[in-house]
Amino acid sequence: DVQLQASGGGLVQAGGSLRLSCGASGFSRGDYAIAWFHQAPGKERKGVACITSGGGRALWGDAVEGRNTISIDNAKNTVSLQMTRLSPEDAGIYYCAATRRRLCAPDVSTFEFWGQGTLVTVSS
Secondary structure (H helix, E strand, O other): OOEEEEEOOEEEEOOOOEEEEEEEEOOOHHHOEEEEEEEOOOOOEEEEEEEOOOOOEEEOHHHHHOOEEEEEEOOOOEEEEEEOOOOHHHOEEEEEEEEOOOOOOOOHHHOOEEOOOEEEEEEO
């Protein structure tokens, strides 16, 4: 079974950094694209960044400003999201998701598998 385990969330002061990790199991990393989505309280889930099945990287929304970096550790089958210069608007639940599609799109309906999410709280 495909399983995704998100971790690394917590409380951070505005301006600080966090590194989230998504542990993947039950599938070959090269066959799936893996992405991070952010859901702020009362808001829709939005795509942050993605690594395609071929290892290409896509950044969406605010991530294109250079605050976030997505990376992969193939040996550990883990995809990480490094977030910097955090603001209260970055608070919420971060989910990792996987799709059999080769490419990524910031559309929740295109991802078949989801982890349970990890909570990020940013104090001002």
